[in-house]
Amino acid sequence: MTFIGRANELEFLDSCYASPSAQLVVVYGRRRVGKTELLAHFATGRDHVFFSAPSATREEQLAAFSRQMFAAGAPAGRYLRQYPDWERALSDIAELPATSDGSRRLVIIDEFPYLVRADRSLPSVLQHLWDHTLKDSNVMLVLCGSAISFIEKEILSEKSPLYGRATGILKVDPMPYWDAARFFPAYDAPSQALTYAVLGGVPHYLAQFDPDEDVATNIRQRILRRGSALYSEVEFLMREEFREPATYNTILTAVALGATQLNDIAQRTMMPAQALSVYLRNLIEVSIVGREFPVDARPVGHSKAMRGLYRLSDNFFRFWYSFVAPNRSNLEMGDVDGVWRYDVEPALHDFAATPFERICADWLRRRNRQGELGFRTNRIGRWWDGKAEIDVVAVDRSGDHLLAGECKFRNRPVDVPILRDLQTKALRLAGTERSYALFSLAGFTDRLRDLAAQDGSIRLVDVADLY
Structure with a gap:
């Protein structure tokens, strides 16, 4: 299947790979979100070792890692059947043969938390090797995991031996719409x-x-x-x-x-x-x-x-x-x-009405990045106060500029009364300059289109515009 999306994530990984210094990159995110596919696509065309750690004993994991490292030409393979421990195994990363084009050695360890659960000393071992050997080598080491809380607490937190060693941290989120x-x-x-x-x-x-x-x-x-x-x-x-x-x-x-x-x-x-x-x-x-x-x-x-x-x-x-x-x-x-x-x-x-609100909010965020909202917003989200609610609101840092939006995922066109109701609700919010966006699955009535054509503060966005 053709690889889809992830342009920002690939750009980040490419920049890490192109860096002149050694790289220790942590990639994490929830299960099924596409981390493995992302890293496999990133590694395509580059000399690399891609190790998918099994949920197994320490010895079984070391045996599997040894096989991949030796197949990649790690020198210990000439005289060892298997690495005796993780210190010996990871230190051999720096000894991998030079790549054909002289670029850095790329080693990706997927499901790194499985290794740590089988050997709790592994973060300390890796910290020692990074500080004394790997950080001065031509290596990009990627640690990937699906256990979000484990990664954040055991790898990235101040209490972790690896705290402060990561040169890049990438949390992979679900794709935008x-x-x-x-x-x-x-x-x-x-x-x-x-x-x-x-x-x-x-x-x-x-x-x-x-x-x-x-x-x-x-x-x-x-x-x-x-x-x-x-x-x-x-x-x-x-x-x-x-x-x-x-x-x-x-x-x-x-x-x-x-x-x-x-x-x-x-x-x-x-x-x-x-x-x-x-x-x-x-x-x-x-x-x-x-x-x-x-x-x-x-x-x-x-x-x-x-x-x-x-x-x-x-x-x-x-x-x-x-x-x-x-x-x-x-x-x-x-x-x-x-x-x-x-x-x-x-x-x-x-x-679908609630997810549609999120689609509309993401559309506003995208337009904001492209400088197409008419002002620079730093907050986009829903608003409510117990008496009224607005589907999506964008506010600038000063609070002077406000855009209020109504999102209708239904099979009839949006008409003027919905705009008037939105304008009334928006008065409950602070802001000296107000604009309005109406998002609709089924389009808009002619009289609302005529009104919007005469008033630059009203923006009409049908579902096709979102894509």
């Missing part, structure tokens, strides 16, 4: 937006859909059908990531079905708020749940547990807990068409 759309080049813009609302930007999920089938067929055949990869994906990942998957399932179901405040989630799950906060923090660490604050909230408010709203930030998890989990009994009996007809299809556009 415009790259996700490239998986479905024959889809029209509404179908691309709906697919993103269901799958999000995780390449593994996007690759499961057949680009030659429509969205409805893909959902029925590749999510709702028992035995399909995406049908069991969430349960597999929950078992991989957490020791108490049943508890996390309960929490995620509550959030997916509308409980967004800590007290509401606690009531639905019948869990104490203090204990619940720990579980939610773990879900945030792996990018399944996000905690959202009004765009004008002060940073000090972000630290208070009772503030903010919790939402499923992963679109596919949100879809799975909204439609698959509640209908599991029927789906296990093979009633795919019934679940689609009575549960999924009637609610799908309403479900």
